[in-house]
Amino acid sequence: EKGGYEHFMLKEIHEQPDSLANAIRGRLDFDLGSAVLSGMGTSPRELAEISRVVLIGCGTSLHAGLVGEYAFEDLADIHAEVQQAAEFRYRNPIIANRDLVVAISQSGETADTLAAVREAIQKGAFVMSLCNVVGSTIARETGRGVYLHAGPEISVASTKAFTCQVAVLLMMALKLGRGRRFSREDGYKLAREIESIPELVARVITQDARIARIAEDYAKNEHAFFIGRGPMYPVALEGALKLKEISYIHAEGYHAAELKHGPIALLEQGTPIIALAVDIPGKDKTLGNVEECRARGARILGIVTEGDHETAECMDDYITIPRCHPLVATIPAVVALQLFSYHVARIRGCEIDQPRNLAKSVTVE
Numbered sequence: 001e002k003g004g005y006e007h008f009m010l011k012e013i014h015e016q017p018d019s020l021a022n023a024i025r026g027r028l029d030f031d032l033g034s035a036v037l038s039g040m041g042t043s044p045r046e047l048a049e050i051s052r053v054v055l056i057g058c059g060t061s062l063h064a065g066l067v068g069e070y071a072f073e074d075l076a077d078i079h080a081e082v083q084q085a086a087e088f089r090y091r092n093p094i095i096a097n098r099d100l101v102v103a104i105s106q107s108g109e110t111a112d113t114l115a116a117v118r119e120a121i122q123k124g125a126f127v128m129s130l131c132n133v134v135g136s137t138i139a140r141e142t143g144r145g146v147y148l149h150a151g152p153e154i155s156v157a158s159t160k161a162f163t164c165q166v167a168v169l170l171m172m173a174l175k176l177g178r179g180r181r182f183s184r185e186d187g188y189k190l191a192r193e194i195e196s197i198p199e200l201v202a203r204v205i206t207q208d209a210r211i212a213r214i215a216e217d218y219a220k221n222e223h224a225f226f227i228g229r230g231p232m233y234p235v236a237l238e239g240a241l242k243l244k245e246i247s248y249i250h251a252e253g254y255h256a257a258e259l260k261h262g263p264i265a266l267l268e269q270g271t272p273i274i275a276l277a278v279d280i281p282g283k284d285k286t287l288g289n290v291e292e293c294r295a296r297g298a299r300i301l302g303i304v305t306e307g308d309h310e311t312a313e314c315m316d317d318y319i320t321i322p323r324c325h326p327l328v329a330t331i332p333a334v335v336a337l338q339l340f341s342y343h344v345a346r347i348r349g350c351e352i353d354q355p356r357n358l359a360k361s362v363t364v365e
């Protein structure tokens, strides 16, 4: 059932071009330059009235929400914010009737997310879900939403669910953006970029053997820092979560600008810095932070854009992703980090599919 792969996690990473194609299929309308997400069940008037989007989730799904926050603001010109589901539940959230609450959960059973959904419904919000498991509790209770169609995710470490969540969030933002920020022509261009995601991810996966070799040099460390800016900031958080949960290396994700506000004190000779230095706005500033780390002896692994040789040269090691829209780039970038974490954990001999103390779905608050 692992299809010849050593672990479900590796199988699920490699499946991503297919799962993403399934998540995207039939959902782009090139004539209108928009997305068709019938499960959202919204009329054009309802869509036009949405004034704020609140994204809720836990763990990896929370990180997908953080990418979504950039997407809704940047593409759809709608105020968006992300809240950890348990926090949303207990802080007495302010909900107005033109707010859209999007609950993100692979399993659709996460207790904190479910409790937040119930709270939002009770407060009269317009709630929808983004789940993978069909008929799951969150999908049922929200009644509307968009399924990921990623296929069953067995490994505790979430991989294909994250990339499909981001792809669906981009399509939601595209749909909401048409009629607001987006002309048909711009919508068409973004739809084409979204259509190409499976191919972009496949190009990252072809570097698997190279990434496995790079991982050899990072597997002995006990600490690692992931840094990024803009949409690459949530990617840094997700990269750190992936590495810590499967390899037990203490890993932290930081906004690149935050390093010098404290964490830089931890850098020693050879401390790994994984820098999301993809060629998008803000890259030069991230490169400045990379230099600050290098001056303290850090070893730098860069995630860089194909053909950006100058940036690659600033790194001790690098993995490339194809050139694409900055928000779309979060998907191939995270796949590079999934493979890196997987190989580090494999080299360390960890229980990859069933890390200690973790369950696939967390059904207690």
Ligand code: M6R
Pocket (backbone or CB within 6 Å): 058, 059, 060, 061, 104, 105, 106, 107, 108, 109, 110, 113, 156, 157, 158, 159, 241, 242, 245, 358, 360, 361, 362
């Ligand atoms: O099923 P959900 O998406 O609601 O699960 C949320 C988290 O428990 C989950 O993403 C967790 O963080 C993963 N182990 C991360 O790989």
